[in-house]
Amino acid sequence: MVPSILVQTVYSDLHHLHRPSQELINGRFEPAHERPERAALVLERIEAVGLGAVRGPTPHDAEAILRVHSPRYVEFLQTAWDEWTKARGNWDALPLSWPNRGFRQVEPDHIDGRLSYFSFDAATAINAGTWEAARTAVDVALTGADLIRGGETAAFALCRPPGHHAARDLLGGYCYLNNAAIAAQSLLDAGSGRLAIVDIDYHHGNGTQSIFYDRSDVLYVSLHGDPRQEYPFFSGYGDETGAGAGEGFNLNLPLPWGTGFPEWEEAFARGSRRVNDFGPDVVIVSLGVDTYKACPMGHFLLDTPDYLAIGSTLADLGRPMLFVLEGGYALEAIGANVVNVLAGFEGG
Ligand code: SP5
Ligand code: ZN
Numbered sequence: 001m002v003p004s005i006l007v008q009t010v011y012s013d014l015h016h017l018h019r020p021s022q023e024l025i026n027g028r029f030e031p032a033h034e035r036p037e038r039a040a041l042v043l044e045r046i047e048a049v050g051l052g053a054v055r056g057p058t059p060h061d062a063e064a065i066l067r068v069h070s071p072r073y074v075e076f077l078q079t080a081w082d083e084w085t086k087a088r089g090n091w092d093a094l095p096l097s098w099p100n101r102g103f104r105q106v107e108p109d110h111i112d113g114r115l116s117y118f119s120f121d122a123a124t125a126i127n128a129g130t131w132e133a134a135r136t137a138v139d140v141a142l143t144g145a146d147l148i149r150g151g152e153t154a155a156f157a158l159c160r161p162p163g164h165h166a167a168r169d170l171l172g173g174y175c176y177l178n179n180a181a182i183a184a185q186s187l188l189d190a191g192s193g194r195l196a197i198v199d200i201d202y203h204h205g206n207g208t209q210s211i212f213y214d215r216s217d218v219l220y221v222s223l224h225g226d227p228r229q230e231y232p233f234f235s236g237y238g239d240e241t242g243a244g245a246g247e248g249f250n251l252n253l254p255l256p257w258g259t260g261f262p263e264w265e266e267a268f269a270r271g272s273r274r275v276n277d278f279g280p281d282v283v284i285v286s287l288g289v290d291t292y293k294a295c296p297m298g299h300f301l302l303d304t305p306d307y308l309a310i311g312s313t314l315a316d317l318g319r320p321m322l323f324v325l326e327g328g329y330a331l332e333a334i335g336a337n338v339v340n341v342l343a344g345f346e347g348g
Pocket of ligand 1: 026164173231297
C-alpha cells in the first residue's frame, strides 16, 4: 500500500555537541541517559524504513526563543559554560541547591547560584556545546513549523536535547529550551488562531504546561506517570486545569505505574476528544517513547506495535501535525517506537 502522506523529518548533526557525561539519579551519578545515540538511532530507522525526506534546519533568529523564554535565562544559557569553566574547570556544570519554600527568589551573581536559580534538578548538565545544540534543536522545531505553515500535512522535528520540561526561565529533565512551545508560539505569531499540544511523553511536560497555563489559544493535553509516584512530582495533577483566561485549556491525564496500552488508549481517546472539541488549526505532538515497557525511565507497558496505533489515532484528528521528539531511553527500541508513530500516522 502506498502511504497517503509522507512525513518529512528535520534533523541536524549538531545535537552531538551536547553530550552530558552524568546525571544524578537514584541516589548516585550514572552515565547520562539522554545521549547522542538516541537521535542517531531514530535517524537511522527513518532512513531504513523510508519515511518522507530528511532535511536540515534553516536558521531562525533568537526572537522566537524570547517569545517563550526570559532574556535573563537565555543570556544565562549562552554564558553558563564559560563562567563555569572559569570558576570550576573543564567538566559538566551542575546545580547544587534550589530556591525552595521560604527562600529568596533572586538571581545570585556566582555561577553556582545562577545554575541553581535557573534549574529544578541535577540531571540536566551543561557542557561546552549545550547552548549550540539546544539552539539548533529550536531551529529544527521552527523549520518543522515552517513546513506546516507551507502546507505540509505533517513534519517531524528530530530535536535533541528535548524540551518539554523547560519552563520560561528553568532548565531540568534534560531540557533547556522548550522546542515544542517555541514552535507553537511561532505558528501563532504567523497567524494560526489556536493550537493544541498533545504530550505523550511518559513524563508530565511541566515546562509546556506552565508556559501556556493562563492562555486559551493553546490547549495543552498530557498523558503521563502520576506525579504522586513519578518525576517531575510537583506538576501534572488532574486538577491543574489552567488559570484565568486559560481555565479549561489544560488537561492532565495522570496514569499509575503499570499502565498498559488498553488503559493508556482509553485516556488518549479522552484527550483526543478534547482536542477535537477545541478545533485547533495545528496540533503539535510532544513525542516521547519512554512509555515503552522496557524504558529504563518509565513504568508503563506500551509495546512497539502500540506506537503504530497511536500514530493512526493521531491521523484521525485530521489536523496538520508537527511531531517534536522528547524522551525515550530504551536504545534498542527508540528507533522503531518513534518511527512507528510516524508510520502509523502516514498510513492512518
Ligand atoms: C525529556 C524527558 O523524558 N525527561 C525525563 C527526565 C527524567 N529524569 C529522571 C527521573 C528519575 C525517575 N526515576 C528513575 C527510575 C529508574 N529506574
Ligand atoms: Zn520523558
